[in-house]
Amino acid sequence: MTNITKENFDKAKNFYNFDTLYAPVLPGLKATVMKHQDAITDAFYKELANDEIAAKIVAGRVDQLKATHKVWMEELFNGEYGEAYFNRRYKIGETHVKAKIAPYFVEVITSSLRRSFAQILVAEGAVAVQAALAILDLDAMIIIGAYHEDRMHRMSDVTGMNLNLLETLMSFG
């Protein structure tokens, strides 16, 4: 892992004042969201099953993945979003990369979760919805960051160019 994704995570949190505005709100939403967790997760895997490629990736381990998904969702609302949180989420990204899950799936599933969270939390008010969407966006940023870094490392391996040089070259674009 380089520092790029971590730097972006910290910058994004600062940009929308996450730690002050939204982090304190999230633990209070946990019970409401987790009441719907089974339904959300089932819908999530139903959508995946409709896709030929995704269905092959999850085949034979849906129950195990659903349990992992539950833990992931609980952690969204734990109220701690520092270094340890980032590292756990980055590892999830690396797992997606290793499993060769196309980043497209991360994006469409995040979109699906955004809609589910908004629907569940709309009665709790605008800040509740904003907080839930903010942490989902941060998580997606970390996972997509892991894909980006993997591509940069592979590009470095293939070309022999170190990461600093690749960044310098791209700055000429």
Added chain:
Amino acid sequence: MATKQEKINAILNDLKMATADIQGLGVISPDGMMIADQLGGNQGDATAAMGAALGSLAKRVTTTLKVGEFQEVNIRGSNAGILLFDIEGRAALILTVSKGANLGLVFLEARQAQEQLAQTI
């Protein structure tokens, strides 16, 4: 006692003076940073980055195709040429040479500078 930078500059000066066919030259790091140059104009950053890219790729190609250690690259453009010499993987010497340059002399002088730079850097 001369600093390392002064020693590198002196080697580049001598090389530049050796033949009028050498238009510009520089020593670049594997990160694409310019260590020292006599290029003129404002092409230093691009030259350093492109030169380092060329060297990295050339090293990758020589390794993959098992042709031994990467030593040098010779590119001929329609208006001028570019030569790149590896300095033990720690840096590279890049030269731009005029069209129709006496490459025999240029290579002779550049390889001598390559050895001197390897001892200095």
